[in-house]
Every structure is written in structure tokens, then in C-alpha cells.
Amino acid sequence: MTHPPHPALFDNPETGAFWQAAAQGRLLLKSCRACGSAHWYPRAICPHCGSADTHWQDSTGQGVIYTFSVLRKAKPMTVPAYVTLDEGISLFTNIVDCDPDSLRIGQRVALRFIDGMDGTRLPAFAPA
Structure with missing residues (x-):
């Protein structure tokens, strides 16, 4: 809900x-x-x-994966990560719409928005 x-x-x-x-x-x-x-x-x-x-x-909404972790036991499985944006800052976010086994540090990602549990739109990233 x-x-x-x-x-x-x-x-x-x-x-x-x-x-x-x-x-x-x-x-x-x-x-x-x-x-x-x-x-x-x-x-x-x-x-x-x-x-x-x-x-x-x-923001351009473009960046690279600085680091990430795959939480396989979470329901649904999630991939929290730090993404370093092209603007030079890093933010804690999630990687979405991907096969977690194909992710690599330094991989290019692009902005997506997902709905949080309270309906708030949250920035997330997917492989570019």
C-alpha cells in the first residue's frame, strides 16, 4: 500500500x-x-x-557506480550503491532495472525515478 x-x-x-x-x-x-x-x-x-x-x-542524471552491494535475501532483492555523478558528487541510491551479476564498479549509469513506500519519487539509477 x-x-x-x-x-x-x-x-x-x-x-x-x-x-x-x-x-x-x-x-x-x-x-x-x-x-x-x-x-x-x-x-x-x-x-x-x-x-x-x-x-x-x-543534474545531467549521468554517472558511474562508485560501489554497490547486492542484497539477495531482501524481498525484493535490492542493490544499494553510491553513484558518482558527472557533476562530481556521490549520492547513496539504488541500482534498478538490471542483472546484479552484470554490475561493475566504474560502470556508467543513468537516472531513473522510483516510487518510495510513501509515494515520494526517489532518484535511482540503471545501467546506461
Whole structure:
């Protein structure tokens, strides 16, 4: 049974734009105008230089598998992973729509969105 997305996600001033974009099938990242670095997780202050001059940018949705694990006993089987995006940041996510035995570290992946248990759209990745 799915539930409607949690309203607090959309009302959060630091992450609300991220969740609203995800509901539309877009992956937003925070980037700093002062130092030019993207960062994850979304927050108002740049963790690299301390500047408050941050803004949202669309991600390309492309990256590589940094590391992963296959949870074969999970129902359904899942593949949690860290994916390093082309923008240079890594995020914890899931690899979907694949044969887990064919996955390799460094493999190119592309963004997909999946529905979380509460109906919230979550970024996931599949082999490119």
C-alpha cells in the first residue's frame, strides 16, 4: 500500500525544491556560486567554502557506480550503491532495472525515478 508523499518534505526550506523537482522527474543539486562546487546533500551553506551563495541546478542524471552491494535475501532483492555523478558528487541510491551479476564498479549509469513506500519519487539509477 502506498501513501501520499510526506508533506514535510515539500515544506522544508532547504530540501523542498529537491523533492518538488523529484516529483516532476528531475534531479536537482545544490551548487556554490563562490567556489563553483556542487554538493550533496542539499543545504543552504556550501560545505566546501562556507558561502551562502548557493543555487539549485539540474543534474545531467549521468554517472558511474562508485560501489554497490547486492542484497539477495531482501524481498525484493535490492542493490544499494553510491553513484558518482558527472557533476562530481556521490549520492547513496539504488541500482534498478538490471542483472546484479552484470554490475561493475566504474560502470556508467543513468537516472531513473522510483516510487518510495510513501509515494515520494526517489532518484535511482540503471545501467546506461
